[in-house]
Each structure stands twice: as C-alpha cells, then as structure tokens.
Amino acid sequence: MDGEVRCDEGTLAAYAHDSSNYRQTPSVVVLPRTVDAAVWAVRVCHEYGVPVHSRGGGTSLAGQCCNEGVVIDWSKYCTRLLSVDGERALVEPGACLDDLNARLADRRLMVGPKPATHDTCTIGGMIGNNSCGASAQAYGKMVDSVIRLEVLTYDGLRMWVGETSDEEYARILGQGGRRAEIYRAMRELRDEHLALIRTRYPDIPRRVSGYNLDSLLPEKGFNVAQALVGSESTLVTVLRAEIRLFEVPPFQSLVVLGYPDLATAGDMVPEIVTHRPLALEGLDHELMDLARVERVAGENVLNRLPEGSGWLMVRFGGATRQEADDRARRLAESAGRAHTAYFDDPADEERMWRIREAGLGVTAYPPDNPDTHEGWEDAAVPPDRLGDYLRDFQELLRRFDYHNCSLYGHFGQGCVHTRTPFDLDDPEGVAKYRRFVEEAAHLVASYGGSLSGEHGDGQSRGELLPIMFGHEIVQLFADFKRIWDPTWRMNPGKIVKPYRLDENLDHLDYHPKEPRTHFDYPADHHRFTHAAARCVGIGKCRSSSGGVMCPSYRVTREEKHSTRGRARILMEMMRGETITGGWRSEEVHEALDLCLACKGCRGECPVHVDMATYKAEFLSHHYRRRPRPAAHYSMGWLPLWARLASVAPGAVNALTHAPGLGRIVKLAGGVDRRRELPRFAAQRFTDWFRDRPMAEGDQVVLWPDTFTDNFNPGAAKAAVHLLEAYGYRVEVPPVPLCCGLTWISTGQLAMAERVLRRTVAALAPRLRRGVPVVTLEPSCAAVLRSDAPELLSGDPDVKLLGEQTRSLAEMLVDRVPTAPPPGTGIHAIAQPHCHQHAIWGFDADTRLLERVGVEVEVLDVGCCGLAGNFGFERGHHEISTRIAELGLWPAVRDAGRDTRILADGFSCRTQIESGTRAQPVHLAELLAEVLLRPRGPGTREKPGRPQPGKVRSPTAHR
Structure with a gap:
C-alpha cells in the first residue's frame, strides 16, 4: 500500500498507550499517505479478520486509541485541507486543529469546537470522540459542526453520509x-424504538456518552453523519469530513468572578449563561495553587485574581474591542456578591486562559500528594443543577478518602473535569476505584446527566452505560453496531460489549525492578521507573509550532520521535514485554537517537518529562563497557581537546579546515562532512584574564565555559567590563574547570560526575560565602542549576552551586539604571537557548534589554536544530537543518538589515551562521556596545550610577 507499515518493537511500544489508564499493544501500525491507501489497509484487515481502529492525536482519555490488531494513524500524511466553500471545509481526518485553523486564518474562519489539546488533536479524532472544549459554549459539540462524512465500513462499503x-x-x-x-x-x-430514543437521552448540552441514535430522529433529518460522530472508530473508518466553519471573533475580553467556594460558583452559572458568553469555565483553589507552583501564567496575572476559592472565567466576543469589553463590564457590574477582575490586555487574557487549558497537566503530579489519574474526569449534569452536583460529588470524594482533588471544567455546560488519586498499582486500590466510579455514575444519573461530557466512553465508561441509559438503550447500541460492523472487528471492546473498566490497566502490572542510575530523579520519588512512566499522553510535544518541543517530531511527524513516544518506549523497556532488550535495546536507541536533548520538554511538557536526562541515563547504560560512537570521543571530550588546542590554536585551525585533512578529521570524529568545524580563538579568555588587575566591588565568579573560553572570548571580555562597571569584582577559577556538559549529553555520566566533583570542590569555599557564579553559556548554566544537583544528589555544595548560579542578565538587571541611555535605537531579535527556556526563562534578559533601550523581539520559532553535538554528528545533518528551516533561519533572513541577532547559546550562533549571512552576538557583546559605548580614544561612556560597590573604570587595567 502507499504508506508505511510498522511492526517493529519501538513503534508498537509507542502505540500501546493513549492518554488513558489503559495499555494494549497493537499488531501493526499503518501510516497511509492517502485516503485510498487507508481503504486498502482496511480491505486487508477484513480479508484476514483482524481488528482495526483509527488514531488521530492519540490523546483519548478513555482508552479509545489503544487496542489490539491494526491501528491506522492518520496524523502524519492525511492532513490536507481539500477545499473551502463559504463557511464549509472539506478536510482529511489527520489534520491537526491548530494547523487547520492557521490555514483558515486568512479567511477569518475557524473550527468551532476547541479542546484543550487543540495544538495536537485531529479532526478525525474530534469526530470520533465528539469533542467540545471551552468554545462549545458558543459553537456546540463536534456533532453540531459535521455536515457530511465519507466513511468506510469494515466490509468495504465506501460512501458519503449526512442528512437524509x-x-x-x-x-x-x-x-x-x-x-x-x-x-x-x-x-x-x-x-421501532422511537419513544425510547426520545425519552431516555438526557436533554443537556454536554451529552457525549453513547451512540447518537437521537440524530436519526425525523425531527433531526435522519442525519447519518451525526449519528456516527462520537462512535470512537467502533462503527466505521472516517475518510473525509465536510464541516461547518465559524467566523473568528475579531475581539475578545475576559472577566473572572470569585466566589467563596466552587459549588457557589456553580450555583451562579444559569444566571451568567444569560449573558451569552463565548466560554464559561470554572476553576477551584486547588488548580490555582498548582498553577502558581508550576508558574503556568506568571505571578502578575495570578495576583490579579479576585478574592475567593472558586472562580468562573467568562470570555466574551465582539465585532469591536469596545463591544467585547462592554459585554464583560456589564457582567462584572451585575455579578452581585461575586468579586470581579476584568482583563483588558489580550496577553494577560491568554495567560489567564492558559491556567484552564493546563488543568490536566498540572493536576497529574501534585506536590506532596499521590499521583492522580483519569477514569472519572468529565461527567456532565444540567447546568442549572451544577452547584448541588458539585456538593454531592465533593462529599463522595471525601467518603472515599480521595483528597486534594482539583475540580474545574466547562461549567457553562455543566461539565466537570478532575483527576483523582486512584491507586491503580494494586488490586485493592483498583477495587476501590471500581466502587467509586460505580457510585459516581449513579450520582450523575440521578441528576439526569451524562457519564461523559467530552472525553467519550471507550473502556473507562462503556461498562457503566446501563446505569445512565438503561439496558434497553444499551441493547440498541449493540444493535446499531451490528448494523455497521456485523463481525465486531471495528475497535472491539469499546462502548458496547466493552472490556471491563478495570481490565488492561497500564499500572496494575507495571512493577519493574528499579535499576541503579546516575541521576537521582527527585521529582519521581527517586525512581527511574516512575520517571519512565511519567508521561500522561497529553501530546503537547506533537504541536507543529510555537514553543520548543519537540523539534525532531516537527520534522519527522513520527510518534516514536516525539517526547510522548520516547517516554512510552522507555516505559515499555522497563516493563520488558514489548521491548525485551533492556538498556541494550536498539529500538530504544533508535527512538532516542533523534532526541536533541534540548530540554524543551522539561519546560513545556505539562508534566515535565525530561527526555534529555532520560537519554543521557540510557546512553550511559547502553554503552557501558562497550565501544562508543566516534562523536562521543570527539565532541564528548571537547573540553580536553580544546585545552590541548589552546597550545597552538592557529595550527589546529589550519589542520581542521584544510580541504583534505579537514575531511579526515571529521570522518575520524564522527562529524558530518557538511558541517564546518568551529575555529579556536587566537587567545583564550582565561589567558587574557590571567594578568589583569582585580577591580573592587561585590565578588562574583565568572564561569569560563569551554565554548566561550575557546571560541568566543569576546563575550567573556565584554561581560568582565560590564560586571566591573556595575559594581562587581570579577574572579575566574584559578584552575581549568568544567561543568561536564559534553559528557552528560553523550551519556558518559561517570566521567561527568568526576568532572563536576572536581569543579564543586574548587568552588566550594566561595559558594559557602554566598559568592554567585555568573554563566554566559546557557547550556552550562542549565547543568549547574539543574543537572548537577540531580547527578550529585545530597552534596550540599552542589546544591549551593545550583542555587547561586546566575545569568549575566540576572546579575545586571537590578543594577542598570531604569532610564535608557540616550540614542540607543537598537532593534534586536533574540533566540533564547532551549536550556534557558526550560530551566529559568528569558524574563530577566527581556527586562534588562528594555531598560537599556533595546527594542527586542523574542522569537518563538522553536529549537535552532544544532543542540550541541547533535547537529554535528554524522547522520543528523538533514534533521538539524530541517529544524532550523522550520523557524529560526527564516526569521533571521526576514529580519531587517539593521536588526541585531541576539543568541547567547554557542550552538544557536553556530547554526545561525551556517544557514544565514547574519553575525549573531551574545548578550554581553550587545550590552557592552550599548552601555560602554566609546566616546573617544581609550574611553567609554560612563554608565549610570550603580548600586553599592566601588567601581574601577573598565579601561583602567589597560
């Protein structure tokens, strides 16, 4: 067939999970390049009687996307927007929602439903689950957007269906x-069952459970397409969809209402719905507290929350900014006993909204509390009974001793989300989980609600449907499935004749032996096995734009090259069933090979999966007592080779750049022949600094990292001038030290530990006196702040090093005067290093640049693609450059001629230089240009008055 057919261990391991509690390993994974290829694949499955189901973003929370048999993944190739006709679009099932909306943006049109996974979910998956999201308040569920579907039955009938x-x-x-x-x-x-269908379906806005037999009613036009929406791949394979589009609201506004508790907030929903908002979301204090811990939205936004312990976030739209704002103000004025906060800054609105969208992620691993799970996470009740339901549901949680559960959701439509601390690791905990969801189902049914208000039934709730609908309707579901799928081969065991809700549980049989590791994994109870199982499947790493992660997925579109796919493969490696090779597994090595170790996932993954650390750990075990790739000896030991090269840098440069010899050097070092090797500076920074007189001021240690010291000493010199000008006495370690970065990134962790222990011992006296360590290379700063404390856990001096490591911007931001120097007028675009983005962010840099009058645009175009040794290694060049072409290189090329390109990372600057004509600079160099601008021979402009500390002229040593 025209596509890819996979049955290797790594692929099957990655697809054995979705975002639910369940695990089932498929037999084959098919990635069709065209819709016709998928038709052929189903034909083959039918010929051999093999079960089949479709998969989009793989984010289903009820187990719909994992099963035995053949899984068809539409998301790699079948992503086309085929046509737009007025407010209708014809689209293939693998199209990602955000990508589709981006293609529609020029027309000011969009898809109505917008789940929290909008940057990952696909149109086919949204049809399969009848997705909703916050925007369903205004635009309805996915069923309300579907006009026609082209479908394929298991036995080969292909047809268009719709209203009939x-x-x-x-x-x-x-x-x-x-x-x-x-x-x-x-x-x-x-x-035959007209009365039953009309009377047994709850008349609520968020009924997602069950098949949409009510769409076949005469008053609904016998709409076969809408009857198939929400069928979770159990009836047909959806090939193409014609969907309704909506106008994008030109302007939006947000008001937040605070109440004493969440149930009281629920009581107010019916009144607020009369104001016809675009969205009406509820959040409790547990979620807000976790949002503060996770720094989801920033303190400035969180501090503006109105008083209360339960909040309603109400979003309005308007044709003008005034109209949107007036609607929000009218609600705020009529809110009565509620405390209110009005957000009129679009950026602040989005930051606040981010809290709601982050709900599933931030509640998964609450600090100092048990891990939480889905399983009863999206029930819906009539909105006018929401407050009472919340009180009863909270009482049910207390009765089962499930404490500290955050409750939030789409309150305008009565849908409540939560994650519960179910103990799914042992049979007693599983039995308690079963008792709880059965009682919860009876509670929802007593309110005339739906077991699922958004996520579908799948395996989690299929067994409970008789409680909600009664056995007669459930029998109709079985009859309906038999009409479409008489041999029961379409995603069997979901919705009808389902697997038990406590069957196929992922964690129940996950008790692998804990290996001895180098890293300590403090966020995972000091267990690598927990870290390997940390992913909850949200799939944010599969987004195609914005943020950092996951650069290799954005190029390959391969599940096993996403952070989620790699995490699932590591978990399966520890389990030892699908993947049996353990640390020596070539399947795991292949999946991790294209991980850039950019650490983007550590910062952006909602549950902070840290694949860079996991990769280093794996490589350390994989190559234990075995020969390593040449690149591990060349680039992994770069600090040593750089020290040797400093004896005669000119000769080394001539050798490595000579046409014939350079090629041999690259071949021997495992470097791609298309990469130009960086040139060593004529004089290292540490050699330049050695004979300088010491200035007076507050003591700091300037960290002479290998990259700055040997390749870009000008940045370090500029940093010395700046630090001294603003009241610091700069010291450099008297002996060569290293953070161990290159050994960590190549998995040579025993050597990294030795290097770090030597470094910490040398710095310890200063660290104990509170002397800060100033770093210029972000990747080295990330090691000192993050990797070192986790690699040498328990060493108090290592802890001090992590706490006292500072960036140059952090050291200067409060010392540089607030008024910009006159006549700067510099515009810059900045590419933050991925490690900085993940560990401490770019806020201090932005504030400092604004203070000195530099207008800076911080790029949000993803990783540069070089990532230390990754982009130099043979076999990675194409991936590396394709990543750069996704965002960084075009952004730099499109920058104005007078725009400065700012990049602190050595890798970032190297990649920019390799693909553009730009000459990027380090922050220290740009600041020196602005703050220490020469006014005449041998002098520099006097900086603003620094804070305490005697200052020597930065040129006095000359």
Missing part, C-alpha cells in the same frame, strides 16, 4: 446492496 431526506432514503433503497441494507436497518431500529 425521504426522497434520498427511497433512492438509496432503490439502488439496493449493502448501503440499502444499512439504511433500512437503521430506519427500522429508529422507528
């Missing part, structure tokens, strides 16, 4: 064949 008039129905029956058989059976099912 009596004339169309008669025409279909007149044509005979399998299609007529299906339509006749559906009509007979509907007509």
Whole structure:
C-alpha cells in the first residue's frame, strides 16, 4: 500500500498507550499517505479478520486509541485541507486543529469546537470522540459542526453520509446492496424504538456518552453523519469530513468572578449563561495553587485574581474591542456578591486562559500528594443543577478518602473535569476505584446527566452505560453496531460489549525492578521507573509550532520521535514485554537517537518529562563497557581537546579546515562532512584574564565555559567590563574547570560526575560565602542549576552551586539604571537557548534589554536544530537543518538589515551562521556596545550610577 507499515518493537511500544489508564499493544501500525491507501489497509484487515481502529492525536482519555490488531494513524500524511466553500471545509481526518485553523486564518474562519489539546488533536479524532472544549459554549459539540462524512465500513462499503431526506432514503433503497441494507436497518431500529430514543437521552448540552441514535430522529433529518460522530472508530473508518466553519471573533475580553467556594460558583452559572458568553469555565483553589507552583501564567496575572476559592472565567466576543469589553463590564457590574477582575490586555487574557487549558497537566503530579489519574474526569449534569452536583460529588470524594482533588471544567455546560488519586498499582486500590466510579455514575444519573461530557466512553465508561441509559438503550447500541460492523472487528471492546473498566490497566502490572542510575530523579520519588512512566499522553510535544518541543517530531511527524513516544518506549523497556532488550535495546536507541536533548520538554511538557536526562541515563547504560560512537570521543571530550588546542590554536585551525585533512578529521570524529568545524580563538579568555588587575566591588565568579573560553572570548571580555562597571569584582577559577556538559549529553555520566566533583570542590569555599557564579553559556548554566544537583544528589555544595548560579542578565538587571541611555535605537531579535527556556526563562534578559533601550523581539520559532553535538554528528545533518528551516533561519533572513541577532547559546550562533549571512552576538557583546559605548580614544561612556560597590573604570587595567 502507499504508506508505511510498522511492526517493529519501538513503534508498537509507542502505540500501546493513549492518554488513558489503559495499555494494549497493537499488531501493526499503518501510516497511509492517502485516503485510498487507508481503504486498502482496511480491505486487508477484513480479508484476514483482524481488528482495526483509527488514531488521530492519540490523546483519548478513555482508552479509545489503544487496542489490539491494526491501528491506522492518520496524523502524519492525511492532513490536507481539500477545499473551502463559504463557511464549509472539506478536510482529511489527520489534520491537526491548530494547523487547520492557521490555514483558515486568512479567511477569518475557524473550527468551532476547541479542546484543550487543540495544538495536537485531529479532526478525525474530534469526530470520533465528539469533542467540545471551552468554545462549545458558543459553537456546540463536534456533532453540531459535521455536515457530511465519507466513511468506510469494515466490509468495504465506501460512501458519503449526512442528512437524509425521504426522497434520498427511497433512492438509496432503490439502488439496493449493502448501503440499502444499512439504511433500512437503521430506519427500522429508529422507528421501532422511537419513544425510547426520545425519552431516555438526557436533554443537556454536554451529552457525549453513547451512540447518537437521537440524530436519526425525523425531527433531526435522519442525519447519518451525526449519528456516527462520537462512535470512537467502533462503527466505521472516517475518510473525509465536510464541516461547518465559524467566523473568528475579531475581539475578545475576559472577566473572572470569585466566589467563596466552587459549588457557589456553580450555583451562579444559569444566571451568567444569560449573558451569552463565548466560554464559561470554572476553576477551584486547588488548580490555582498548582498553577502558581508550576508558574503556568506568571505571578502578575495570578495576583490579579479576585478574592475567593472558586472562580468562573467568562470570555466574551465582539465585532469591536469596545463591544467585547462592554459585554464583560456589564457582567462584572451585575455579578452581585461575586468579586470581579476584568482583563483588558489580550496577553494577560491568554495567560489567564492558559491556567484552564493546563488543568490536566498540572493536576497529574501534585506536590506532596499521590499521583492522580483519569477514569472519572468529565461527567456532565444540567447546568442549572451544577452547584448541588458539585456538593454531592465533593462529599463522595471525601467518603472515599480521595483528597486534594482539583475540580474545574466547562461549567457553562455543566461539565466537570478532575483527576483523582486512584491507586491503580494494586488490586485493592483498583477495587476501590471500581466502587467509586460505580457510585459516581449513579450520582450523575440521578441528576439526569451524562457519564461523559467530552472525553467519550471507550473502556473507562462503556461498562457503566446501563446505569445512565438503561439496558434497553444499551441493547440498541449493540444493535446499531451490528448494523455497521456485523463481525465486531471495528475497535472491539469499546462502548458496547466493552472490556471491563478495570481490565488492561497500564499500572496494575507495571512493577519493574528499579535499576541503579546516575541521576537521582527527585521529582519521581527517586525512581527511574516512575520517571519512565511519567508521561500522561497529553501530546503537547506533537504541536507543529510555537514553543520548543519537540523539534525532531516537527520534522519527522513520527510518534516514536516525539517526547510522548520516547517516554512510552522507555516505559515499555522497563516493563520488558514489548521491548525485551533492556538498556541494550536498539529500538530504544533508535527512538532516542533523534532526541536533541534540548530540554524543551522539561519546560513545556505539562508534566515535565525530561527526555534529555532520560537519554543521557540510557546512553550511559547502553554503552557501558562497550565501544562508543566516534562523536562521543570527539565532541564528548571537547573540553580536553580544546585545552590541548589552546597550545597552538592557529595550527589546529589550519589542520581542521584544510580541504583534505579537514575531511579526515571529521570522518575520524564522527562529524558530518557538511558541517564546518568551529575555529579556536587566537587567545583564550582565561589567558587574557590571567594578568589583569582585580577591580573592587561585590565578588562574583565568572564561569569560563569551554565554548566561550575557546571560541568566543569576546563575550567573556565584554561581560568582565560590564560586571566591573556595575559594581562587581570579577574572579575566574584559578584552575581549568568544567561543568561536564559534553559528557552528560553523550551519556558518559561517570566521567561527568568526576568532572563536576572536581569543579564543586574548587568552588566550594566561595559558594559557602554566598559568592554567585555568573554563566554566559546557557547550556552550562542549565547543568549547574539543574543537572548537577540531580547527578550529585545530597552534596550540599552542589546544591549551593545550583542555587547561586546566575545569568549575566540576572546579575545586571537590578543594577542598570531604569532610564535608557540616550540614542540607543537598537532593534534586536533574540533566540533564547532551549536550556534557558526550560530551566529559568528569558524574563530577566527581556527586562534588562528594555531598560537599556533595546527594542527586542523574542522569537518563538522553536529549537535552532544544532543542540550541541547533535547537529554535528554524522547522520543528523538533514534533521538539524530541517529544524532550523522550520523557524529560526527564516526569521533571521526576514529580519531587517539593521536588526541585531541576539543568541547567547554557542550552538544557536553556530547554526545561525551556517544557514544565514547574519553575525549573531551574545548578550554581553550587545550590552557592552550599548552601555560602554566609546566616546573617544581609550574611553567609554560612563554608565549610570550603580548600586553599592566601588567601581574601577573598565579601561583602567589597560
């Protein structure tokens, strides 16, 4: 077939999970390049009687996306927007929602439903689950957007379905064949049970559970397409969809209302709904507290929250900014006993909204509390009964001793989300989980609600459907499935005749032996096995734009090259079933090979999966007592080779750049022949600094990292001038030291530990006196701040080193005068290093640049693609450059001629130089240009008055 067919251990391991509690390993994974190829794949499955199901973003929370048999992943190739006709779009099932909306942006159109996973979920998955999101308050569920579907039955019938008039129905029956058989059976099912269907479906806005048999009612036009929405790949394979589009609200506003508790906030929902908001979301104090800990939105936004312990976030739209703002103000004025906060800055609105979208991630691993799980996370009740339901549900949680559960959700439609500390690791905990969800299901049914208000039934709630609908309707579900799938091969065990809700549980049989590791994994109870199972499947690493992660996925579109895919593969490695090779597994090595170790996932993953650390750990075990790749000896030991090269840097440069010899050097060092090796500076920074007189002021240690010291000493010299000008006495370690970065990134952790212990011992006297260590290379700063304390856990001096490591911007931001120097007028674009982005952020840099009058645009275009040794290694060049072409290189090329390119990372600057004509600079160099601008021979402009500390002229040593 025209596509990729996979049955290797790594791929099967990655697809054995979705975002639920369940695990089932498929037999084969198919990635069709076209819709026709998928038709062929289903034909083959039918020929051999093999189960089949479709998969989009793989973020299902009820187990819909994991099963045995064949899984068809649409998200790599079948992503096309085929046509737009007015406010209708024809689209393939693998199209990511955010990507599709980006293509529609020029028309000011969008898809109505917008789940929290909008940067990952696909249109096919949204149809399969009948997705909603916060925007469903205004635009309805996915079923309300579907006009027509092209579908394929397991036995090979391919057809378009939609609303069916009596004339169309008669025409279909007149044509005979399998299609007529299906339509006749559906009509007979509907007509025979018309009263039952009309009376047993709850009349609420968020009923997602069960099949949409009500869409077959005469008053709904016998709409077959809408009847298939939410069927979770258990009836047909969706090939293409015609969906309704909506105008993008030109302007939006946000008001937040605070109440004494969440249930009281729920009581107010019916009144607020009358104001016709675009979205009406509820959040409790547990979620807000976790948002503070995780720094989801920033303290400035969180501090503006109105008083209370339960909040409603209400979003309005308008044709003008004034209209949107007026609607928000009218609600705030009529809110009565609520405390209010009005957000009129779009950036602050989005930061606040980010808290709600981060709910699933920030509540998964609450500090000092048990891990939480889905399983009962999206029930819905009539909105006018929401407050009472919340009180009863909170009482149920207390009765089962499930404490500290955050409650939030789409309150305008009565949908409540939560994650619960179910103990799914042992049989007693699982039995308690079963008892709880059964009681919870009865509670929801007593309110006339739906077991699922958004995430679907799958395996989590399929077994409970009789409690909600009664056995007669559930029997109709089985009859409906039999019409479409008489051999029960379409995603069996989901919705009807389901697996038990406590069957196929992922964690119940996950008790691998804990290995001895180098890193300590403090966030995972000091257990690598927990770290390997940390991913909860949200799939943010599969986004195609914005942020940093996951650069290799953005190029390959491969699940096993996403952070989630790699995490699942590591978990399966520890389990030892699908992947049996352990640390020696070549499948795991292949999956990790394209990990850039950029650490983007540590900062951006909602649950902070740290794949860079896991990769280093794996490599250390994989190559233990075995020969390593040449690059591990060349670039992994770069600090040593750089020290040797400093004896005769000119000769080394001539050798490495000579046409013939340079090629041999690259070949021997495992470097791609297309990469130009960096040139060593004529004089190292440490050699330049050695004979300088010492200035007076507050003591700091300037860290002479290998990259700055040997390749870009000008940045370090500029940093010395700046620090001295603003009241610091700069010291440099008297002996060569290293943070161990290159050994860590190549998995040579025993050597990294030795290097770090030597470094800490040398710095200890200063660290104990509170002397800060100023770093210029972000990747080295990340090691000192993060990797070192986790690699040498328990050493108090290492802890001090992590706490006292500072960036140059952090050291200067409060000492540089607030008024910009006159006549700066510099515009810059900045590429933050991925490690800085992940560990401490770019806020201090932005504030400092604004203070000195530099207008800076911070790029949000992803990783540069070089990432230390990654982009130099043979076999990685194409991936590295394709990553750069996704964002960084175009942004630099499009910058104005007078725009300065700012990049602190040696890798970032090297990659920019390799693909553009730009000459990027380090922050220290740009600041020196602005703050220490020469006014005449041998002099520099006097900086603003520094804070305490005697200052020597930065040129006095000359």
